[in-house]
Amino acid sequence: MDQPTVGILHPGSMGAAVAACAATNASEVLWCEPGRSTASVERAAQFGLTAVAMLSELLERSDIVISLCPPAAAEDLARDVAGHRFTGVYVEANAINPERVQRIARLLESDAVVVDGGVVGSPPVRGKTPTLYLSGPAAATARIEALFTGTAVEIRTLGVEVGKASALKLAYASFQKTSRLLVALAVGMAREHGVDQELIEVASRRTDSYLSEPQYVAKTAARAWRWGPELEEAADALEFAGLPPEMLRAAASTLARWHDVKDDGELTPNDALDRLAQP
Template sequence: MDQPTVGILHPGSMGAAVAACAATNATAVLWCESGRSTASVERAARFGLTPVATLAELLDRSDIVISLCPPAAAEALAHDVAGYGFAGVYVEANAINPERTQRIAALLPDATLVDGGVIGSPPVGGKTPTLYLSGPAEATACIEALFANTAVQAAVLGTEVGKASALKLSYASFQKTSRVLVALAVGMAREHGVDQELIEVASGRTDSYLSEPQYVAKTAARAWRWAPELEEAADTLAAAGLPPEMLRAAAATLARWNDAKDDSELTLTDALDRLAQP
């Protein structure tokens, strides 16, 4: 389709930045301001998104809808969309397991569902995340065209819905659990007064997360989003007959930081203290 109208659900830090990239090849990118926070309104305005009053209006005007929200909200959001009989292309780009993606596809019988997974940081400041896609070929080609020549790199994995979700969670399982292990390792070392020595040891090794303990504070601030994602990944492991306990334990560890949501002022010391004394 030429110059489609796109709807974004909802413009969080990732969603707004991805939507702004889509605007390069779209007639307009819409978002529904009903019930959203002041921060969402300001973010959407900063990225040049067009507000509409209701979800019904967004769905009526949009050829393509991109769902990018916290994992726990993905299915409820799809239920809301299903109530309006949306018949365009629905990009389920949340960090959810393949079975949930299939359930969402079943919820939207009139729509064409594209399974998506974003790997990388939001596309701002020179960052170039990849949006992996799987689903019907014609629909994935439309999404590739939507992000052509933008900071979002679209990559098609095939026609099977679930592949993009599986890739996203496979990567997240390692990348996010590794950050949790850094917090535990540095916290243990600090208890015995050898945290600086631990960091020095790790710094001599290639690409060790242990050489970046300052990232623990960022992990704490993002824990409210990461914990549900690891629970989704654990469900995926269990469905494959693999042990999910490691990821469930990591999610439980992240939950100790729930009250640090999006705290950009958090320090490493603060994060470790909260981890030890929730």
């Protein structure tokens, strides 16, 4: 297969590094310079990307376009691309929800082929090897897999349904990023009372990720009647320390959905998740 021309929208820290990997198997990687920051210009130069003057030129020359931009801009960017009647493969690789991805697919589907993408991991520099999860038409996902063959970007295909890759990305991000914030709140609360080092020592005794223990969901549900009020107390402690309490109050509100399964030792994880989905 001939080497494709690839367009990247836009070369942020992730986008530029991913584009540089794509360059391994592409004839050229283009980016659109007008309106971009000095940092973007420097990144593009660092990774050897070719600047073009207008979006229309990038789209006309590209066989594959990869969209990696701030999530809030993803739909407007796709609308601009649709207005130019792009006819290649459009990889929607932003951290947006599956419904938005499907809307974007509908915007572009009369001319382009849309592949849903989700990047899990750090930018592929200095030995980092992120995974780009894909879902969408098989022939198109195969082209993207070929584009990254032999590079630091690992490809995993999840099937033909647009939205699957974005769902996986957001499911993982919701745990990973919220967990980091919970660390900040917990250490902040402990520091207020001079026990932050002791907290870190307690936590260091357990290194496993709760995300790898989904069976514990049922136990969480059965204990929600106790945990909810406990988190309300913790939220009060955060507020007294001048720290934001809303996250823990929201967690307590979520636990309240399990109020009727108090100490239910027969509850299964699936039962608990079904109940969680019911207001």
